[in-house]
Amino acid sequence: MVVRSDARSVETRERILAAAAIELADRGYAGTSIALIAEKSATGKGLVQYHFKAKSDIALVIVRSAFSQAPFANVLGVDTVHGLEAVVASIRSVAGAFRDDVQVRAAVRLMREYHLIPVTLPTPYVGWIARIGALLREAEAAGDVRQGLDADREAWHLVGYFYGVQEISNRLSAREDLPERIEEMLARALVTLGTVAPERYL
Amino acid sequence: MVVRSDARSVETRERILAAAAIELADRGYAGTSIALIAEKSATGKGLVQYHFKAKSDIALVIVRSAFSQAPFANVLGVDTVHGLEAVVASIRSVAGAFRDDVQVRAAVRLMREYHLIPVTLPTPYVGWIARIGALLREAEAAGDVRQGLDADREAWHLVGYFYGVQEISNRLSAREDLPERIEEMLARALVTLGTVAPERYL
Structure with a gap:
């Protein structure tokens, strides 16, 4: 067996994942085979x-x-934006990723x-619901939203509303009208x- | 070839559809075969x-x-409820069907x-968006909602929000919390x- 250098091996793996994301976003799980991924990444079935x-x-x-990427739950705005500003930024950022990031589109x-x-x-x-809930508690403490709001419930509804908006936009306009x-x-x-x-947020 | 009576033939077709709906709602398109539908409807592959x-x-x-069923676009409330009352009834009714009607669950x-x-x-x-838009125009004319609202845009958002709510409820609670x-x-x-x-509507 040929021993591959680590750097080359990492690069090959990344190339396979990048090609797989494009095909999976476009053709879905059932429509994407290992053979197709091998072809599109210019590697080979054995290497995949x-x-x-x-x-x-x-x-x-x-x-x-x-x-684990930036727009999602764990990373967003830990050190930069806070409270309601971070909620709005997070929703815009996830929407942008749903539309423009092929890896996120494949994951969705x-x-x-x-x-x-x-x-x-x-x-x-x-x-994401948990993260938005925490940010809404910050927003409440800062006096930016109604006092006494149920942060986790509102977070659930924001994520639900978001999901539905991207779904209908996807089915009726291929996400063309998503930003609007x-x-x-x-x-x-x-x-x-x-x-x-x-x-202030619009 | 055996000539079947019309009534028997209609009954068989209904039986096949009913069995297919249960399997499709549960196993999805890829997981449901003609052979399985034949077995579950107690008919036979040839008859299916x-x-x-x-x-x-x-x-x-x-x-x-x-x-084409009652809770959806074309039929709802044509002669009974109107305006905002019909919008609310329609959303509740579709949610009930998403949860409890196996044919609707299969279709979804x-x-x-x-x-x-x-x-x-x-x-x-x-x-559904078009129907809700028309009902919101009735609601506006009746003075029940804000004057000058963009009925079709609001209808789009109601359907989007609804879809997201049922999706998150489905994934996180198997639609158990959907009514709430x-x-x-x-x-x-x-x-x-x-x-x-x-x-008045809650």
């Missing part, structure tokens, strides 16, 4: 299988990697097709949060 | 294929039938899996519509 046991393994890596499609994938994918939404729909959603959501100065 | 050319044909009939799952199904399914959402989440959603949506007396 050297890096990933199975197609489901590739799916899991793509979903996990999208979930795979999460949608989770029934077909024989591995346990991370539970969606819960991390997200701004409309934010304007409505800021009202229901009892935001003191909604125009 | 006598009634339906292909599995995709069964999917299409189930989706079309769900779309098939719409979600449309990528896998080699027929053109009806475009989702648009009929829908009431929370309605309370928030009535505020953004500038409803004059929201408590």
